[in-house]
Amino acid sequence: MLTLEKIQAAKIKLAPYIYETPVIRLYGLDDILGCNVFIKAENMQKTNSFKLRGALNKMLSMPIEQLQNGVIAASSGNHGKGVAYAAKLLNIQATIVLPDTAPIVKVEGIRALGANVVLCKLAERHAVTERLSVAHNYAIIHPYDDYHIMAGQGTVGLEILEQLPHVDTIVVPMGGGGLISGVATAIKSLAPHVKVIGAEPAVVSRYAKSLKAGERLLVEEQKSLADALLTLQPGERNFPIVQKLVDRVVSVEEDFLYSGMKTLLLDGKQLAEPSSSIGIGAALQGIVPIKKNDNVCFLISGGNVGLNQLQTL
Amino acid sequence: MLTLEKIQAAKIKLAPYIYETPVIRLYGLDDILGCNVFIKAENMQKTNSFKLRGALNKMLSMPIEQLQNGVIAASSGNHGKGVAYAAKLLNIQATIVLPDTAPIVKVEGIRALGANVVLCKLAERHAVTERLSVAHNYAIIHPYDDYHIMAGQGTVGLEILEQLPHVDTIVVPMGGGGLISGVATAIKSLAPHVKVIGAEPAVVSRYAKSLKAGERLLVEEQKSLADALLTLQPGERNFPIVQKLVDRVVSVEEDFLYSGMKTLLLDGKQLAEPSSSIGIGAALQGIVPIKKNDNVCFLISGGNVGLNQLQTL
Structure with a gap:
């Protein structure tokens, strides 16, 4: 089982080895996205991702x-x-x-x-x-379907709450569901009023479909700009956590994956993977339930992107 | 004359209109540059520059x-x-x-x-x-040779001191000298032990040459990647301030302008102009007097860079 205590224990265990990545206020995106924009910059984590x-x-x-x-x-x-x-x-x-x-x-x-x-x-x-x-x-070492993995990823949630106590909404990229399981467990234990929104590529919307069906569906393989979010089925241990704790899962169209990354780079001045700027894309697509003056933290999950990939923009 | 009081007055006057841009800890650059790396992110300022x-x-x-x-x-x-x-x-x-x-x-x-x-x-x-x-x-409205202009730019220095009280060294891009005049005046008034280092393109090293000569020399026009730092002569009102307050001016080779921008983008995940990442280039070139465990703040002066310019990398 995943508990707050396991995530807190992970935080202590990990502290000597990882960076406490910054939460950055991106004023320049407020008007574009329609809220107070913050990012949790795991693109700056050691190895350049939360993983x-x-x-x-x-x-x-x-x-x-x-x-x-x-x-x-x-x-x-x-x-x-x-x-x-x-x-x-x-x-x-x-x-x-x-x-x-x-x-x-x-x-x-x-x-x-x-x-x-x-x-x-x-x-x-x-x-x-x-x-x-x-x-x-x-x-x-499974990428997501493991409680120790989820507990480690959940430490991002603990940090967000410490660094941005007045956060209203956190938008989290979803693949197998390891990150959002950990983050939602941390957040809903300590600050249940904070909304946790998952964002997945529309072409492989395994969570949106599975949540609707009430069971873990296997979706068809598709190409997507979001190379890190191509998992075809929700994790067995992740799915019930997402069912219980995540407020909404949104499906982001490919066009908005592009524009999310581009907006984060050109207006936010932050380099992130297309998979990691998916939350920005979701907000651009207008499918994230946010309003003006909400403090919205977009979890930027990784920054492993080559100059060659920038040419697609 | 430029005084601390004028800069403090500018800070109050400007507050309703500008962003207090973040100071960001870039752990990922520590080993590369050999110090504790921070940036003052004026690339995120309204209009995307300190100007x-x-x-x-x-x-x-x-x-x-x-x-x-x-x-x-x-x-x-x-x-x-x-x-x-x-x-x-x-x-x-x-x-x-x-x-x-x-x-x-x-x-x-x-x-x-x-x-x-x-x-x-x-x-x-x-x-x-x-x-x-x-x-x-x-x-x-002169770009640098004006006390009101310098007082406005100096507010960046006040913010750095508030946001990073334990800063040891601040590295500032130099063109005509407006920014560094303001920053050095703020810093040396409030925290004279903090080093202020100027960085200019080697091909138009008007400050290094003028400081050596003891007078404002006019250098020859040259091409440089640092399109914002091409001024050919130190400003009349700026030069004596730089002479008096700036600890050192370093000349950055074109190759290091490229690698500075590239390092800041790929390792730091921050998009800045080549002119603005010149301080990172200077540190890569090994000409900034810094040592391990120094808290060094690189002033990232602007982020107006197009995708077309990224292709030169």
Whole structure:
């Protein structure tokens, strides 16, 4: 089970290793988005994404016997970079299974940390991970469907509340649901009046559809600019938490993924991944329930984006 | 004369109109630059540069009879945008004289504020401004060589001290010297132990040369990536202030202007003009006297940069 206490314990455990990333007031976006705009800048986190929090919390919680043969993780890139960083810190070997469509900057970032990279088709990444895990006795570090992972990600929520006590709404990018499960648990335990809104790409709206159906649906694979949010089914442990605690999940069209990233870069002066500026895109699309003078914190989940990707703008 | 009191008065006068831009801790640059890295994010200021502070302070100090025929300013872009914004606020007409090499994003930004734009050769911009001022009875708003302008720019220094009381060193981009005159006056009045370092493009190192010569030298026109820092001679009122209060002026090579901007964007996740990330370039070049654990604040003076300019990276 995921509890506030587990997230608070994760915060203490992680403190020596991660950055307390800033909450930044972006006045320049207020008129554009129609609220008081803040971001929680996890694009500036070590490894340039929030994923390190969960990966490290998980690995620090595992007995050494489980870790000594090495770890393996399926990832679109950021979780892999987090696992690779944590493995380097703990002096163990990491193998990261990435889709062959992963951005170069992510693949190179993981290799630079000394991890092995295995490329495969997007839909096969979990199967490949499973197979290699059995063959080599690697411990699997799941990207989201794990309470230690969620507890680590939830520390972002604790920080937002400390740094911005008057926050009204937090907008969180959603893939498998690890980040929003942790954040919503932290927020709803300590400040239940704060709204938690999830944003996922419209082309793979696995949470919106599953919430409507009342069960975890598997959606069809699609291309999206949001390369980090392509998971096809809500996590088993994540889904009930999202059902219970998240106020609304919104589906963001591809056009607004582009304009979200562009607005954050050109008007906000912040470089983030398309997947991470999805909340800004959602607000531009007009689907986030916010109003003037609301203090809205957009969780900018990662910043692993190459100059080559900027050319698509 | 420029005094602390004039800067403090400017702060009060400007408060309703400008943003208190954030000081942001950029942990990700610490190892790269060899100090504790902070930025003062004037790239997020209204009009996306600090120049609004000086322009507005100047125009708010002028009697309406001087303003009613309109104002004119020579600029590389950012001062012009500040003047155009202030003119719109005061409901008067502005004419901005720009070099024909000004980045499109700056020209368009000025036009969008309703100002007239006159393009000419870089070296002729002050002469053209003078001529049009006489012909139409426009009041000239000088970009730097004016105590009200400097007092406005100096408010950045007051904010840095409030936001980061333990700052050891502040690195400031230099063109004509308006910003650093204001900042150094504020800083040395209130916290004389804080080092103030100026950074100018090596190809037009008018301050380094003039300081050595002990008089205001005119340097030759050159091309530089730092389009906002191309002034060829230190300002008459600025030079003695810089002589007296600035601890060191460093000359930044073109290569390091590129890498400064790139580092700030890809590692710091902040979009700034090449002219504004010159301090980061200076630190990369190894010419800023800083050491590990120093709290160094890089003043990021502006963020008016178009996507087309990013392609040069």
